[in-house]
Amino acid sequence: MFKAKILFIGPTESGKTVLANFLSDTTENMGGEYRPTQGVRILEFESQPEGSDDKTCEVELWDCSGDFKFESCWPALMKDCSGVVIIFNPDVPSHLKEIETWHSMFISTQTLLDSQCLLIAHHKPGSEVEDGRLPLAPNLSRLPLIHSHLEEEPEDVRHAFYRYLGNVVKAMSESREREEMSIIT
Numbered sequence: 001m002f003k004a005k006i007l008f009i010g011p012t013e014s015g016k017t018v019l020a021n022f023l024s025d026t027t028e029n030m031g032g033e034y035r036p037t038q039g040v041r042i043l044e045f046e047s048q049p050e051g052s053d054d055k056t057c058e059v060e061l062w063d064c065s066g067d068f069k070f071e072s073c074w075p076a077l078m079k080d081c082s083g084v085v086i087i088f089n090p091d092v093p094s095h096l097k098e099i100e101t102w103h104s105m106f107i108s109t110q111t112l113l114d115s116q117c118l119l120i121a122h123h124k125p126g127s128e129v130e131d132g133r134l135p136l137a138p139n140l141s142r143l144p145l146i147h148s149h150l151e152e153e154p155e156d157v158r159h160a161f162y163r164y165l166g167n168v169v170k171a172m173s174e175s176r177e178r179e180e181m182s183i184i185t
Helices: 016-023 068-078 093-106 154-184
Strands: 002-009 040-047 057-064 083-088 117-122 145-148
Touching: 002 016, 002 093, 002 154, 016 040, 016 057, 016 117, 016 154, 040 068, 057 068, 057 154, 068 093, 083 093, 083 154, 117 154, 145 154
Parallel strands: 002 057, 002 083, 083 117, 117 145
Antiparallel strands: 040 057
């Protein structure tokens, strides 16, 4: 069984914790008062990613604070991660610029494939932004993007995450096979 360590990163108040709780079935309450994550929360659950031939995967979802006061901890969070999900609120114009910083700090510095990365435009209730194309920087526009509407289409978000998780597990499997072949040869 594969164990996938997935980092949820992005600006403060973008919805990382709400999505992490939803995807890990930690809570069904999606409303409530905002409480910023301090450092990191680790949620563990089992999942059956799409395209993984009915294999179960252990998932560690690392819900990372978006506060830059925890920046000194980020190298430790990145160690041995299998995938990175950048979550942002498309209603907040500064988030589109901020996610470029998150990309350069967490994705550009690692050897992750584009398929191991995901952008989630998390639409909060009453969102004004349409699900169209967002003005993303070139290095971000090649990453897969999904729009999250937990109030309206929660299962669409879950299925998109399982597809992403399937890509992560496939990349992990291929990497493991290459490593084993290099040992044999």
